[in-house]
Amino acid sequence: MKRVIGIDLGGTKVNGAVVDESGEILKWDTLSTSKSGSPEEVMDGIKELVHMLSEGENISAIGIGSPGFIDSVNGKVLSVGGNIEGWAGTEIKSPLEKEFKIPVQVENDANAAGLCEAWIGAGRDLESFVMLTVGTGLGGALFTRREGIWRGHHFQAGEVGHSILYPGGHQCSCGQRGCTEEYVSGTAVENEYERLSGIRKSGKEIFDTCKSDDIARKVVARFAWDFAVFLLTIKNMFDPQAVIIGGGVILSKDHWWDEMIGNFQSEVNNDPGITILPALYLNDSGTIGAARAALDRIEEVD
Template identity: 50%
Template structure:
């Protein structure tokens, strides 16, 4: 069976896996991303690849990276996400210096998650769908069977977290104000709670306490409403067969999913026809989707 290495590069961890053609993770390796900058991150990626391919014939390496990713050039463009010094990193070129004969493919992290869901997860069989990943930030991907992933003209397509939800709202790291990411990410929920109460509480706690504490309930209701507004925009813009929602915040969906659907159904002009589902893969979608880049292209 063919095997490839998938690497999920995040702001906190770099997680790698040896993946077979059935999407099974056979072996894992990971390191903290740290704040050492580009050179250190590249070395850690190389270490993980070395560890995973020891004694294994592999067909290549796929990497899911935050930021604007030039998939043809194998490099990061002006936005490197939340990894220090990551913008303008020529990932493929750098790894070629270490692994001469190994094909390396790079894709934006939310796009990689969408590839995984399309291959084996919640979007399997859908002609087209939109993926949202709600984590520290908000990632997005737009996919159709006919066209594949929507990269746009400058590899900035599907950046749904930076569509504007509140004009003149909170400043975003991208330079705009009022981006979706500032309101419906895990970090945003904590920020909303802080603004309301003057106290800090972890996102998970806020969701959990929303059943009993009015302030937490208020924050979670606002989150559900804000997310529903984004879903309505996506429905009107793209009319997708499905919207798949993943990322860390989905772990707390018990506390907000039904609220979100309720807001969506009550506020959308035609809520039927688009299936809204949670992602099937959470932590492993980055590794599996990144490996699939290799199986699709080698």
């Protein structure tokens, strides 16, 4: 059975795993990178991790899930680099192929999460779904069984976090104002709480105290409302069989899920019976999905 390495890049750490063709993780490792780490530092981190993981292994390919807009043909970051400082414009694929001499496939991190769910996760029996990753930011992926991931003509499809929810609203890191990511993400919850109270708390803390803290209650209610409105747009745009919701915020779903679904059902124009379900994989989805991208790449070559 072929073995590949999947790498998931975050703002502060790089996760990597050796994965086989059944999706099983055989070996796992992680490296911290400083928050202000330069692109060179991150690239060195990836190389170090691949060296560590590939020791004594016969690795056929490497898959990388990266934040930002990703040109998956040339394996480079486009003009939006996500939560890694200075990441825009970075060449990922060519230096790694030069060093390791095996195929490297680079995907946007939300697309990687979508590939994981389509392969062995909540989407494994679905014909089509929209994947949403709600964590520090809000990522998206569009998947159909026939086409796979829809990347778009300019590799920017599925960037649903940058659809506008409130025209002229909060400034987004992408340059637009009022992007959904500024309202439906862990960071958005933290920012809104700070705006109302002057106190900075973690998203988890805010969700956990939403029954006892009035401001937290308000913030979480707003989150559940904004999320539902956003789901209406997803439904009307794509009419997928299902929406799969993953990312770190799903761990707090007991505090907002039912309210979000209630809001969606009360506002929707014609409920087609769209299934909205939590992802099966959270922390591992990026690495497993990146590994799937690597396997797809070698299947294409074969």
